[in-house]
Amino acid sequence: MSALQLPLGSFGGAIEFIFSEQTSNVTGGAKVGGFEQAVELALKQLEVTALALAVALVLALPLGLYLGHKGKGELVLVGLANAGRALPELALIALVAALIGIGLVPVTLALAVLGIPPIISNAYVGVRQVDPAPVEAARGMGMGEFAIIRKVELPLAISTVMGGIRGATIAILATATIAPLAGVETLGDYIINASIYGDDGRLAGAILVAALALTLEGLLALLQRRLTSDGLKVKTA
Amino acid sequence: MNSPLTLAAAGEVGGDFFKERTSDTLPCQAKPNEPFCFDWARENIDRFGTPTAQHLELVVISVLIGFAIAFAIALFAHRRSWLQPPLLAATGILYTIPSIAFFFLLLPITGIGKDTAIIALAAYTLQIIYRNTMLGLANVPASAKDAARGMGYTDRQILWRVELPLAIPEIVAGLRVAIVSTIAIATLAVFIGGGGLGTQIYGGGNLTFPTSVFIALAIVLLMAMVFHIALLVAQRFLTPWRKSRAA
Numbered sequence: 001m002s003a004l005q006l007p008l009g010s011f012g013g014a015i016e017f018i019f020s021e022q023t024s025n026v027t028g029g030a031k032v033g034g035f036e037q038a039v040e041l042a043l044k045q046l047e048v049t050a051l052a053l054a055v056a057l058v059l060a061l062p063l064g065l066y067l068g069h070k071g072k073g074e075l076v077l078v079g080l081a082n083a084g085r086a087l088p089e090l091a092l093i094a095l096v097a098a099l100i101g102i103g104l105v106p107v108t109l110a111l112a113v114l115g116i117p118p119i120i121s122n123a124y125v126g127v128r129q130v131d132p133a134p135v136e137a138a139r140g141m142g143m144g145e146f147a148i149i150r151k152v153e154l155p156l157a158i159s160t161v162m163g164g165i166r167g168a169t170i171a172i173l174a175t176a177t178i179a180p181l182a183g184v185e186t187l188g189d190y191i192i193n194a195s196i197y198g199d200d201g202r203l204a205g206a207i208l209v210a211a212l213a214l215t216l217e218g219l220l221a222l223l224q225r226r227l228t229s230d231g232l233k234v235k236t237a
Numbered sequence: 238m239n240s241p242l243t244l245a246a247a248g249e250v251g252g253d254f255f256k257e258r259t260s261d262t263l264p265c266q267a268k269p270n271e272p273f274c275f276d277w278a279r280e281n282i283d284r285f286g287t288p289t290a291q292h293l294e295l296v297v298i299s300v301l302i303g304f305a306i307a308f309a310i311a312l313f314a315h316r317r318s319w320l321q322p323p324l325l326a327a328t329g330i331l332y333t334i335p336s337i338a339f340f341f342l343l344l345p346i347t348g349i350g351k352d353t354a355i356i357a358l359a360a361y362t363l364q365i366i367y368r369n370t371m372l373g374l375a376n377v378p379a380s381a382k383d384a385a386r387g388m389g390y391t392d393r394q395i396l397w398r399v400e401l402p403l404a405i406p407e408i409v410a411g412l413r414v415a416i417v418s419t420i421a422i423a424t425l426a427v428f429i430g431g432g433g434l435g436t437q438i439y440g441g442g443n444l445t446f447p448t449s450v451f452i453a454l455a456i457v458l459l460m461a462m463v464f465h466i467a468l469l470v471a472q473r474f475l476t477p478w479r480k481s482r483a484a
Contacts, residue, residue, distance in 0.1 A: 082465060083458075085418050086458055088420075099447060174338075202344075203341055205341065206344075209337070210339070213335055
């Protein structure tokens with residue numbers, strides 16, 4: 001077998017694993033793999049990602065926009081963004097599992113922690129970078145401060161704000177891959193428990209996780225286009 | 238930044254985490270509800286030496302490779318604007334694929350070990366460094382380039398003597414983000430047999446117990462902080478003309 005056939009053969013086996021059940025070497029003849037199982041694990045990964053993203057958005061987005069509007073707390077947010085980047089997701093999952101517990105709720109909270117820094121700091125920076133002229137104009141027309149944030153600053157800052165949300169989503173989804181270590185069975189189970197699923201299963205897990213991340217990123221890019229007002233699109237084109 | 242130890246205030250310690258390493262964790266086993274066991278830490282701190290060195294090696298090599306590639310493609314695409322959108326998309330794809338999936342996509346080709354980890358980590362840094370380099374070059378004032386051209390500089394001289402020096406703040410900022418993120422993500426290299434501090438968080442197919450995780454976490458955060466500060470200092474040193482303006 002040539003050097004090239006070997007890797008291609010592995011990928012073929014992984015694709016087969018995704019679409020048809022096979023007998024595990026370890027679990028005493030139990031069936032592993034197959035489309036149904038893959039979909040179930042993928043949905044679990046999306047579920048925990050969505051829950052964590054929702055928690056992070058609720059906590060971080062309004063606060064980031066508000067602080068950006070007021071121009072307060074920059075040093076704290078810069079520190080938070082740096083600390084968030086430096087936080088190893090594996091350590092976070094390990095500590096949550098050991099000290100808080102395993103299952104959907106602890107994992108959701110741990111993943112939300114990862115999503116907060118990029119959302120809050122991008123919301124802050126985005127609003128800070130908005131041209132002050134339209135904000136003054138809105139204030140002159142009698143708009144309240146919250147209306148200014150919602151109707152003027154947020155639309156003008158949407159690309160930076162969405163950049164933070166996309167970064168948070170991908171970080172959460174990526175970390176949800178190791179969630180099986182804390183008792184939530186996502187696609188990462190194929191990767192982490194390779195002794196059950198075999199080499200084909202592990203590669204299948206990697207393919208599915210990568211595909212899921214790229215699909216989600218693509219959808220968020222589309223969403224960002226939809227949310228960007230037509231006036232801004234003309235200006236950048 | 239909060240001390241990681243404050244996390245430990247909440248909840249109880251899962252008993253399962255102690256079963257795997259009876260001989261190592263004996264002092265801790267006597268009091269499993271204690272999230273940080275100083276006795277164990279004192280006696281076992283030297284076991285973190287090799288993983289720390291491996292971690293540094295993973296990070297430094299992958300960021301250097303990532304920087305060399307990203308910087309080269311940025312320079313190549315600089316005057317070829319039609320190349321920029323596809324390069325941004327391609328590096329974006331490499332950035333979006335979760336590292337742990339990337340490791341195992343490479344596994345059939347490059348096998349178990351740190352080489353695979355380094356390739357995936359380097360690929361991850363490309364987007365950050367490429368995008369910041371392009372941003373830095375784009376932010377160079379046209380007047381500076383015009384002035385250089387007026388003085389008879391060629392395109393090449395303008396790039397190396399005017400544009401790149403003025404883009405240093407963005408380039409170094411990209412490098413800083415890349416290195417700090419890679420320090421965190423390199424803990425995942427344990428899954429592909431790449432060594433590093435991840436081995437002290439997840440070993441032998443199980444999560445280790447909190448004391449070991451806390452020490453590994455502290456080393457990772459310290460390493461990130463040292464590189465962060467070193468690059469801030471380097472940036473000041475590389476752009477001496479900005480000192481008077483820096484507030």
